[in-house]
Amino acid sequence: MSNQQKHWEKTRxxxxxxLAIWFxxxxxxxxxxxxxxxVTGPFGYPWxxxxxxxxxxxxxxxxxxxxxxxxxxxxEEFGFSEREDE
Amino acid sequence: MKGxxxxxxxxxxxxxxxxxxxxxxxxxxxxxxxxxxxxxGIAFVxxxxxxxxxxxxxxxxxxxxxxxxxxxxxxxxFNGMATAADWMSGASFVAMAGGIYFKGYGYMALLVGWxxxxxxxxxxxxxxxxxxxxYTVPDFIGTRYGGNLAxxxxxxxxxxxxxxxxxxQINATGTIASVALxxxxxxxxxxxxxxxxxxxxxxxxxxxxWTQVAQYIVLIIAYLLPVFWIxxxxxxxxxxxxMLADEVARIGELxxxxxxxxxxxxxxxxxxxGLAGITKAHSAVNAxxxxxxxxxxxxxxxxxxLPHVMMRYFTTPSVKAARKSVGWSxxxxxxxxxxxxxxxxxxxxxxxxxxxxxxIIGKTFAEVEAIDWYQNWNQANLMFISDFNGNGTLELNxxxxxxxxxxxxxxxxAGLPYVIxxxxxxxxxxxxxxxxxxxxxxxxxAISHDVYYKxxxxxxxxxxxxxxxxxxxxxxxxxxxxxxxxxxxxxxxSVIWAFDFAxxxxxxxxxxxxxxxxxxxxxxxxxMLGGLIAxxxxxxxxxxxxxxxxxxxxxxxxxxxxxxxxxxxxxVSLMTAEPDKATQKMVDDxxxxxxxxxxxxxx
Numbered sequence: 001m002s003n004q005q006k007h008w009e010k011t012r013x014x015x016x017x018x019l020a021i022w023f024x025x026x027x028x029x030x031x032x033x034x035x036x037x038x039v040t041g042p043f044g045y046p047w048x049x050x051x052x053x054x055x056x057x058x059x060x061x062x063x064x065x066x067x068x069x070x071x072x073x074x075x076e077e078f079g080f081s082e083r084e085d086e
Numbered sequence: 087m088k089g090x091x092x093x094x095x096x097x098x099x100x101x102x103x104x105x106x107x108x109x110x111x112x113x114x115x116x117x118x119x120x121x122x123x124x125x126x127g128i129a130f131v132x133x134x135x136x137x138x139x140x141x142x143x144x145x146x147x148x149x150x151x152x153x154x155x156x157x158x159x160x161x162x163x164f165n166g167m168a169t170a171a172d173w174m175s176g177a178s179f180v181a182m183a184g185g186i187y188f189k190g191y192g193y194m195a196l197l198v199g200w201x202x203x204x205x206x207x208x209x210x211x212x213x214x215x216x217x218x219x220x221y222t223v224p225d226f227i228g229t230r231y232g233g234n235l236a237x238x239x240x241x242x243x244x245x246x247x248x249x250x251x252x253x254x255q256i257n258a259t260g261t262i263a264s265v266a267l268x269x270x271x272x273x274x275x276x277x278x279x280x281x282x283x284x285x286x287x288x289x290x291x292x293x294x295x296w297t298q299v300a301q302y303i304v305l306i307i308a309y310l311l312p313v314f315w316i317x318x319x320x321x322x323x324x325x326x327x328x329m330l331a332d333e334v335a336r337i338g339e340l341x342x343x344x345x346x347x348x349x350x351x352x353x354x355x356x357x358x359x360g361l362a363g364i365t366k367a368h369s370a371v372n373a374x375x376x377x378x379x380x381x382x383x384x385x386x387x388x389x390x391x392l393p394h395v396m397m398r399y400f401t402t403p404s405v406k407a408a409r410k411s412v413g414w415s416x417x418x419x420x421x422x423x424x425x426x427x428x429x430x431x432x433x434x435x436x437x438x439x440x441x442x443x444x445x446i447i448g449k450t451f452a453e454v455e456a457i458d459w460y461q462n463w464n465q466a467n468l469m470f471i472s473d474f475n476g477n478g479t480l481e482l483n484x485x486x487x488x489x490x491x492x493x494x495x496x497x498x499x500a501g502l503p504y505v506i507x508x509x510x511x512x513x514x515x516x517x518x519x520x521x522x523x524x525x526x527x528x529x530x531x532a533i534s535h536d537v538y539y540k541x542x543x544x545x546x547x548x549x550x551x552x553x554x555x556x557x558x559x560x561x562x563x564x565x566x567x568x569x570x571x572x573x574x575x576x577x578x579x580s581v582i583w584a585f586d587f588a589x590x591x592x593x594x595x596x597x598x599x600x601x602x603x604x605x606x607x608x609x610x611x612x613x614m615l616g617g618l619i620a621x622x623x624x625x626x627x628x629x630x631x632x633x634x635x636x637x638x639x640x641x642x643x644x645x646x647x648x649x650x651x652x653x654x655x656x657x658v659s660l661m662t663a664e665p666d667k668a669t670q671k672m673v674d675d676x677x678x679x680x681x682x683x684x685x686x687x688x689x
Binding site (some may be wrong): 004007008011014015018019022025026027030031032033034037043044045046048049052053054056057058060061063064065067068071072075079080081082 | 191194195197198199201202204205206208209210213327328329330331332334335369370371373375378379382383386404405406409410412413416417420423424427428674677678679680
């Protein structure tokens with residue numbers, strides 16, 4: 001397998017992990033919205049309400065920065081990161 | 087000046103922010119000294135619009151890459167701010183808190199949908215499109231799949247989606263201008279339009295970028311300051327986001343106590359068009375999971391297909407910067423979005439809690455009608471009360487408000503000085519203007535670059551290309567304003583439709599263009615046109631009394647459109663020849679950040 005194929009393999013792997021986490025926070029927890037809202041969560045808000053207002057949103061922000069860092073590492077590992085003069 | 091300007095950005099915008107806060111303080115002092123509410127409103131809107139126009143003029147340019155992609159040198163964090171302003175429209179600023187106020191949990195799907203989409207943008211698209219080096223989204227489609235028909239189909243989808251979106255934004259600028267400047271809506275729409283064009287005409291993407299950063303600063307101050315102020319004034323908590331649990335619970339209690347009385351259809355006839363009462367619980371989960379998830383999903387996929395957002399990431403200096411910039415965009419959006427439900431909570435409680443001095447439910451009609459702010463907003467056709475049961479006191483089901491009023495009127499209701507209302511008007515104006523600018527530019531650029539330059543006259547000189555782009559900008563703006571003046575659909579509704587149109591036609595052709603090498607021209611064309619037509623057909627069908635299926639409504643028709651698009655694209659691609667070697671090589675090159683971009687610096 002060429003260097004580029006390996007790079008793409010890893011990139012795809014990262015994409016699947018990222019999308020899996022995204023799925024949990026954007027869809028997964030809302031499948032159980034009614035049940036989870038009966039339970040008190042952070043700062044005293046009901047759990048589903050809190051996720052909808054703050055929790056999921058914050059998770060997305062962190063997820064994107066995490067993803068960007070991981071992807072940079074992968075690019076560096078295979079020598080595909082950009083040079084400053086490009 | 088140029089390199090110098092980029093290095094000095096933090097300083098420039100630091101001074102600007104200080105100057106704006108200074109302006110707010112001067113206005114506050116002027117109010118104490120007797121300046122009228124009207125004059126303060128005019129001063130806020132006029133001052134901020136003047137600053138944006140000034141930035142637009144200073145950013146004027148005659149170079150193609152400055153006009154189309156701001157010279158690809160916008161730093162990560164600033165591009166994040168510009169994207170946030172580009173993204174947060176009149177719908178986010180003015181209408182979203184209103185939607186949550188009336189409909190509670192069901193509408194909070196918009197919060198999740200309009201943020202979660204950025205994960206898709208960052209992981210599936212933005213860095214690859216940046217590597218591609220295109221000027222517009224159809225530029226990517228046209229080069230990746232090849233051929234004028236593919237390029238043109240992308241322009242069609244882009245135009246349908248963006249135009250639907252832009253009419254709503256011009257409507258919002260018109261509403262605010264008409265309230266703040268006290269002129270009729272039909273004229274105010276054009277005042278709004280001229281302000282929008284001042285920012286983008288001369289400088290194109292460069293002008294829009296630097297005004298959007300300025301607009302973000304205004305809109306975020308204008309949104310957060312009242313939320314914190316009201317929360318503190320009500321004694322609800324020093325930091326509302328972490329401290330409103332008791333208030334949320336109290337609303338639930340009051341809702342139980344009052345009950346949601348259903349009004350008779352005959353009674354509702356007397357309520358002015360566009361106003362609504364509170365009919366759904368505030369924080370209880372009252373939507374079926376699919377209703378919530380389908381709306382969130384449609385908004386997420388729509389986010390990743392909207393060209394005016396995608397093209398913001400063409401302006402970063404590198405692929406790496408594009409990825410990080412998506413994170414910063416979402417961070418800046420998060421600041422406002424996480425505050426919207428807090429504002430809805432505070433606004434609702436201050437109106438309905440009889441224990442608070444501002445509460446009106448349970449008061450007599452004569453008392454409510456004597457309140458200043460009620461008279462003002464009633465006159466603006468945004469508030470209405472009617473004694474349906476004839477008992478003389480106001481009940482929850484007898485109070486109606488326009489969606490826009492929740493954000494615009496709450497400071498006044500909570501008893502904040504008028505200077506805050508002026509600030510909020512300026513913030514709403516900034517939000518709507520920045521999005522309208524991005525959208526009009528996206529349409530005009532697609533038509534001037536992709537249709538005129540790439541298809542009609544590939545030999546055109548830069549000067550001529552930019553002239554065409556500017557003329558189109560004005561034409562599209564006026565067309566948008568004319569339709570906005572007709573007020574066909576509310577702000578929130580039109581914006582949601584725009585997302586559905588975009589995802590119907592563009593989501594899979596864009597994503598598969600990067601992630602599936604086998605995708606070819608025939609498949610992409612079938613996907614774009616088939617998806618758009620299927621989505622539009624579903625919308626018309628449901629609007630004209632069709633029952634719909636799978637719980638897909640007129641707000642989520644993009645789910646149907648994009649499913650058709652995906653199926654068509656895969657089937658047609660597999661039935662026709664695979665893309666040639668050169669195209670496959672191009673996809674390989676797009677997938678790695680290093681190396682030259684696919685399209686040259688000036689193409």
